[in-house]
Structure formats: C-alpha cells, structure tokens
Amino acid sequence: MAALVIAEHDNLSLKAATLNAVAAALQCSPEVDILVAGNQSDAAAQAAAQIAGVSKVIQIDAPNLADQLAEPLAAQILALASSYTYVLAPATANGKNVLPRVAAKLDVAQLSDVTKIVSPDTFERPIYAGNAIATVQSSDPIKIITVRTTGFDPVSAAGGSAAIEKHAVAADAGKSAFVGRELTKSDRPELTAAKIIVSGGRGLGSGEKYQELIAPLADKLGAALGASRAAVDAGYVPNDYQVGQTGKIVAPQLYVAVGISGAIQHLAGMKDSKVIVAINKDPEAPIFSVADYGLVADLFTAVPELTKALG
Amino acid sequence: MKILVAVKRVVDYNVKVRVKSDNSGVDIANVKMSMNPFDEIAVEEAVRLKEAGVATEIVVVSAGPTQCQETLRTALAIGADRAILVETESELQPLAVAKLLKALVDKEQAQMMILGKQAIDDDSNQTGQMLASLLDIPQGTFASQVVVTDGKASVTREVDGGLETLALTLPAVITTDLRLNEPRYVTLPNIMKAKKKVIDIVKPEDLGVDISPRLKTIKVEEPPKRSAGVMVADVAALIEKLKNEAKVI
Numbered sequence: 292m293a294a295l296v297i298a299e300h301d302n303l304s305l306k307a308a309t310l311n312a313v314a315a316a317l318q319c320s321p322e323v324d325i326l327v328a329g330n331q332s333d334a335a336a337q338a339a340a341q342i343a344g345v346s347k348v349i350q351i352d353a354p355n356l357a358d359q360l361a362e363p364l365a366a367q368i369l370a371l372a373s374s375y376t377y378v379l380a381p382a383t384a385n386g387k388n389v390l391p392r393v394a395a396k397l398d399v400a401q402l403s404d405v406t407k408i409v410s411p412d413t414f415e416r417p418i419y420a421g422n423a424i425a426t427v428q429s430s431d432p433i434k435i436i437t438v439r440t441t442g443f444d445p446v447s448a449a450g451g452s453a454a455i456e457k458h459a460v461a462a463d464a465g466k467s468a469f470v471g472r473e474l475t476k477s478d479r480p481e482l483t484a485a486k487i488i489v490s491g492g493r494g495l496g497s498g499e500k501y502q503e504l505i506a507p508l509a510d511k512l513g514a515a516l517g518a519s520r521a522a523v524d525a526g527y528v529p530n531d532y533q534v535g536q537t538g539k540i541v542a543p544q545l546y547v548a549v550g551i552s553g554a555i556q557h558l559a560g561m562k563d564s565k566v567i568v569a570i571n572k573d574p575e576a577p578i579f580s581v582a583d584y585g586l587v588a589d590l591f592t593a594v595p596e597l598t599k600a601l602g
Numbered sequence: 603m604k605i606l607v608a609v610k611r612v613v614d615y616n617v618k619v620r621v622k623s624d625n626s627g628v629d630i631a632n633v634k635m636s637m638n639p640f641d642e643i644a645v646e647e648a649v650r651l652k653e654a655g656v657a658t659e660i661v662v663v664s665a666g667p668t669q670c671q672e673t674l675r676t677a678l679a680i681g682a683d684r685a686i687l688v689e690t691e692s693e694l695q696p697l698a699v700a701k702l703l704k705a706l707v708d709k710e711q712a713q714m715m716i717l718g719k720q721a722i723d724d725d726s727n728q729t730g731q732m733l734a735s736l737l738d739i740p741q742g743t744f745a746s747q748v749v750v751t752d753g754k755a756s757v758t759r760e761v762d763g764g765l766e767t768l769a770l771t772l773p774a775v776i777t778t779d780l781r782l783n784e785p786r787y788v789t790l791p792n793i794m795k796a797k798k799k800v801i802d803i804v805k806p807e808d809l810g811v812d813i814s815p816r817l818k819t820i821k822v823e824e825p826p827k828r829s830a831g832v833m834v835a836d837v838a839a840l841i842e843k844l845k846n847e848a849k850v851i
Contacts, residue, residue, distance in 0.1 A: 360768070361731065362740055384761040388743050391696070391731035400697055400816035403726045413820065418724050419619045423628050426820040466771040467740035470756065474764040483762070487850070512851065520780070530746070530781055531764050537640075537720065537780060539762070545850040555618060562828065566848045568840065583831040584843050596837045601851070 292411075293346075294320040294377035297368060298327045299385055300335035302357065307484040308381035310342065310445035315438040317344050317446065318408040319377045324349060325453070328367045330357035336455050343447040353460035358472075359385050363463035365392035370461040372397060372433060382437035382540075383483075390435055399431035404540075406442030420536040420559035440483065441542035441563050475529050477516070482532070485515030487545045490534055490561070493521035494550020494571065494590055501527045504594045505549060511601045517541065517561075519551045535560035550590045553578030570594065603750070603772075605648045605657045606712035607682060608703055608733075609641040609664050611673040612723040625821040637673045640718025642680070643778040646785040647748060648716050649681035656750045659683050661710055665702050667691055671801055678796035679788040685801040690813065692806075696724075698813035700732035705809035707737060712773070714755065719744050719777040730777035740770040744779040 294316040299306040309325070316323040324347040327336040336350040349371065355363045372378055372393060380386035382404045394401040406424070407415035413428045414436070482488065489512065491505040501522065509516050517539075518532040534541055536559040546564035551557060553569070553576055561567070562581050569582035570590050579585040586593060613619055614634040622629050637645075651657040662682040664670040667689070674685040688702050707715060715734075720727035734741035742748070742757030746765065749756040755770045760779045806813045834840045844851045 358766075361734075361743070365735065384744060384759075387727050388731065388741075391728040392735035392741070394728070395697060395700055395732035395735035398697075400695060401726070401728050401732075402817070403728060417825070418822070419613070419628060420722065420725065421825055422619050423621050423822050424825050425822045428818045428820055429816065430818070431816055464738065466774075467742075468769045470767040470769050472761075472764070472766040524781070529764065530760050530779075531762060536722065536725065545844070545848070556615070562825075566844070566850050567828075567831070568844070579831075579833070581828050581831075583828075583848065584840055585831060585833045586837070586840050587833065588836070593837055597840065600837055600841055 292320045292376050293322040293324060293374065294379060295371060295375040296323060296325045297378070297380035297386065297389070298325050298335065298339050299381050299383055300327060300329060300332065302329040302332040303334050305335055305338045307445065308383050308440045310448055311440035311443045312379050312381040312438045313342055313344060314443040314446045315405065315408060315436070316377060316379045319411065322346050326351070326368065326371065328356045328364055330354050338448070340453040340455050341449050341451050343450040345451050345453040348453050348455045349458055350455055351458050351460055355463060355465065356460070358469040360467050360469060361389045361392055362467050364389045365396070366461045366463045368393045369396055375433065377434045377436060379436045379438055382439050386437045390437055394435040397433055397435070399433050399435055400429060401435040401437070402427065402429060403437050404439040405436050406439045420555050421562065422555065439540060441540055475531055479509060480513070480515045482515045482517055482539050483541055485543050487512045487514035488517045488541055488543045489514045489547045489549065490517035490519065490551060491522055491527065491549050492519040492551030493525060495522065495527060498527040504590065508547070508594055508598045511598050519554070519557045548578050549594055551578055552576045553581065603657050603714060604659045604661065604710060604712045605651065605714045605716060606707055606710055607644050607648045607660060607662045607677065608715070608717045608729070609645065609662055609673050609677050610638040610718070610721045611635050611664065611666055611670045612638045612721055615639055615722055621822055621824050625823055627819065627822050635669070637676050638718050638721045640720060640778050642785045643780070643782050644716040644718050645677045645680045645682060646783050647778060650783065651750065652681065661686060661712065663688065663703060663706055665690065665694055665699055674801055675796050676788065678799045679792045680786065684799055687801055687803050688806060688809065689803050690806050692813060693815050694813060695815050695817060696726050696728035697732055697816060698811065699729050700736055701811045702806060702809055702813065703733050704736040705811055714772060715775045717775065717777050719779055730775050734775035737773070737775070739773050739775060741775045742768055742770050743777040745776050746779050746781045748776055748782070
C-alpha cells in the first residue's frame with residue numbers, strides 16, 4: 292500500500308510542488324517514501340528528509356540524472372515501482388514529462404492532474420479545461436498519478452526526520468542529452484507558489500505597457516507575474532508566464548486580471564484562486580463572471596492609480 | 603526520413619461543453635468537432651520538415667470512429683501524404699492509443715513521431731510519452747522548436763522556468779507546444795488534392811492490440827460554481843474591499 296513521491300528539485304533545493312504531492316500521497320497511504328534522483332543532490336535529499344510525514348528518502352545520484360531527463364529518470368522510478376501501490380509526482384512540466392513513460396512500461400493507466408483522492412482506487416480530475424470534473428476508478432495494481440498542486444494543501448517542509456537511503460543508478464540507453472537551459476530570471480515569487488499574482492492580457496497592447504503597468508503593481512503587492520495566452524502569443528512576455536489550460540494552473544490568495552477577457556482556457560488556469568479581481572473596460576468580458584471584485588475601467592488609468600494608492 | 607503524426611478528433615476548442623444530466627459524461631452530440639489544436643501544430647511541423655527537405659513522407663494516423671476520416675482529410679489538406687485510421691467505436695484511453703501507434707510505427711518504420719502534447723478533451727498529456735516509452739526511444743515533449751541534423755533532433759522545450767534544449771538520437775517522439783508554429787490555413791485546391799489521397803482503414807484487432815479501458819469513469823459533474831461577485835465603482839472602492847472585506851492585502 293506504500294506510496295512513492297517523485298521529488299521536484301534542482302539538486303540544491305526542493306520545489307514547493309513536492310509538498311503538495313506528498314500531501315496527496317499521504318491521503319493514499321500512511322507510508323510515503325520520496326525519490327530524489329539527481330546529481331550531487333545531497334542538499335535536496337536532506338530537505339526531502341525534513342518533510343512532515345515522509346518515511347524514507349531514496350537518493351540516486353548520477354551525472355545523467357542532473358537535469359531530470361525523462362529517459363534516465365523513468366528508468367530509476369521503474370526500478371523501484373514494484374514495491375509501491377502508488378507513484379505520484381506533481382503535475383509540473385517534469386512530472387508530466389516522466390510519469391507516462393513509467394506507466395506505459397508498467398502497462399498501467401496514468402491518472403493525470405488529480406485534484407482529489409476519493410478512495411484508495413477512485414480519484415477526481417478535471418477534463419475539458421476544467422469545465423467538467425470526472426470521477427475515475429483504476430483497477431490497475433499500481434496507480435500512477437500526477438497531482439494538480441492547487442488541489443492539495445502542502446504538508447510542512449519541516450518536522451520530519453526520514454532516513455536517507457542511497458541506491459545505485461539503474462542503466463539507461465543514453466539516447467537523449469541535455470544541451471542547455473534558458474530560464475527566465477526574476478526576483479519575484481514563482482508563479483505556481485505565489486500568494487498574489489498580477490496577470491496581464493491582450494488589453495495591454497504591448498510588452499512595453501506590460502512592463503510599465505503590470506510589473507510596478509506586482510512589485511507593490513509582492514506578487515508574481517502572469518499572463519493570458521493572448522499576451523504570450525503576442526510576444527509581450529515569455530511563455531512561462533502563461534496561466535491556463537495548457538500553461539500553469541494557479542490558485543493564489545489574490546489573482547488580479549488586467550486586460551484579460553477571460554477565455555475558457557484562461558479561466559481553467561486560475562478559477563480556483565481565493566479572491567479574483569478583474570479590471571477590464573468591457574463590462575461583458577467573461578472574466579467578470581468569475582471575479583469577486585470587478586472594475587469596469589480603462590486599465591491605462593486604473594492600474595497606475597491602483598499602484599499609486601497602494602503606496 | 604518518414605514522419606508519423608497522430609491526430610485526434612475532439613470537441614472544437616470554442617465550444618463550451620455541458621455535462622449530461624445523468625452525469626455519465628459531457629454532451630458531445632451535435633457539437634462542432636475539430637482536430638485537436640496541438641495536433642494541427644504537429645501536422646504543420648511535419649509538413650515544414652518535408653518542405654525543408656528533412657522529411658520524405660508524412661503518414662498521419664487517427665484512432666476512433668469513422669468520422670475521424672474528416673480529421674485525417676484536414677491533415678492531408680495541410681500536406682500529409684497518406685493516412686491511416688484505426689477504426690473503433692470503443693472508448694480509447696491514452697495507453698491503448700500509444701499501443702496502437704507503436705504497432706503502426708513498427709510497421710511503417712517511421713523515424714520521427716510528432717503528437718500534440720495533450721488533447722483538449724481529456725487533458726491527459728500522456729500519449730506521446732507512453733509511445734516513446736513503448737518504443738524505447740527518447741522524447742522531446744512540449745516542443746517550441748525542432749531542428750533535425752545528422753540523425754539527431756535538437757528540441758527546445760517549454761518548461762516551468764523557461765526553456766530547455768535537448769539533443770535526441772532518432773528515432774524519437776516529439777510532442778508540440780503552442781508556440782512551435784502557426785498552422786497554415788487550408789486552401790481549397792489543397793482540400794481538393796487531399797480528396798485523392800489514400801486513407802487506409804485498419805481495426806485494433808488487425809494490429810493485435812488490446813484496447814480495453816483501464817480507467818472506469820464513475821461520474822462526470824459540473825465544477826463547483828463561483829458565487830457571483832460585485833462590481834466596484836472605482837479604484838478606491840476596490841482597495842477598500844480588498845483590505846477590509848477580502849483581507850488579502
């Protein structure tokens with residue numbers, strides 16, 4: 292009945308999404324182990340050992356695991372999977388990338404983006420961009436699950452004292468290689484972990500206006516920056532800003548949507564936020580149907596006014 | 603190089619689906635169906651690789667009911683050379699589709715498989731990765747750029763913090779993200795030409811694949827509705843609400 296959680300990390304630290312996945316795992320089984328597969332990942336493994344509720348940390352270090360490539364990472368998970376009834380990972384780019392490889396090799400289905408554990412074999416997951424919630428039952432011997440982080444409150448990152456067990460690396464064919472990474476540099480909070488998010492849409496008209504209006508408001512609020520697909524497609528901001536069905540799914544305490552009309556695909560990514568504010572000049576914009584507070588106004592005057600008033 | 607592209611027929615992305623009153627699923631009778639948008643990007647990418655002289659033939663595959671032929675015709679009109687429909691009225695889940703595709707890749711000996719990263723109906727985001735796993739070949743998921751040289755594919759991927767680039771030894775599976783390309787509009791002459799292209803029809807049994815579903819859908823419900831909010835008159839009223847009512851700033 293034990294569960295294995297695949298840690299999301301960069302060798303030096305754990306990503307917060309791991310804590311939500313552990314929370315989901317603890318609802319499946321009281322015995323939760325965590326896999327830290329990386330390279331020189333001692334710091335990440337030690338952080339994993341501190342997580343409340345974790346029984347054991349399995350650490351596997353090898354150079355080809357440094358960058359979380361799907362092929363070698365899946366090989367490590369497969370080597371361990373037979374001891375577990377549940378294998379879970381947060382539904383991040385990494386989790387989504389690797390777990391289906393594991394499921395296919397085990398000849399079992401994967402449950403993607405699970406938002407609720409109903410019973411040991413029954414789960415809820417959103418379909419059609421969150422316009423419907425499906426309750427699905429798995430009869431497979433091992434349940435492979437990606438966890439939608441917004442569906443589970445994170446467990447505490449401290450208070451645990453799990454043992455760290457080092458395992459030897461399982462072989463991989465070596466047909467993929469990491470070339471490079473170009474990460475968006477920012478001093479702001481990470482989008483999926485932020486308490487407040489300010490998002491801009493097509494209504495801003497340009498990348499310059501995004502920087503001129505949205506960034507200062509986010510700074511005042513200590514918020515992360517987000518965007519609609521339209522704003523990303525128009526080149527206002529990098530693609531990792533995208534909130535929505537195919538971008539990031541967020542649920543902050545406060546979500547401020549500026550110049551975003553509210554396409555179904557965008558609403559899918561943010562409608563679980565606690566408080567939603569919409570600022571848009573079109574009173575008919577669908578975003579107002581999910582907003583707690585709506586302000587029909589010209590964003591070019593309302594946003595600077597808001598930023599100034601928060602001073 | 604032969605490329606195999608998989609396409610799925612789904613409810614059009616502009617349609618807001620409704621849950622059936624008996625909670626057995628969503629109502630897809632009489633709604634507009636289209637090619638999954640990510641799959642359209644997959645077909646476009648394959649056609650561009652052919653136009654660039656990298657690919658020699660594009661085989662497009664779909665699995666599902668006979669109406670999927672329309673989806674395949676669209677792919678042929680974009681520029682795929684021929685099509686295969688794995689025809690079945692049964693429910694198909696990602697693992698079953700990956701097995702069907704594997705059987706066809708083995709038969710066709712394709713060097714590159716391009717799929718959409720997810721279908722916008724079940725939002726699973728699994729089939730490409732499962733296909734790569736079953737074939738024991740590398741994968742480049744969520745691709746925003748693909749460059750093929752000397753039997754290798756350089757794939758730039760959209761990841762959580764930005765972009766990363768991988769070098770994959772072919773054969774490999776690639777799944778498309780939104781910004782890989784902008785699919786062309788299909789022209790009337792190409793639609794006419796597509797009508798002459800061949801669609802082969804096979805059954806899952808012909809491929810020796812067991813497609814029985816592994817997950818049972820117990821029920822499908824509407825998501826909880828957000829209670830209606832209020833409109834505020836101006837910025838001052840908004841700040842007052844956020845501070846004193848919602849207490850979030």
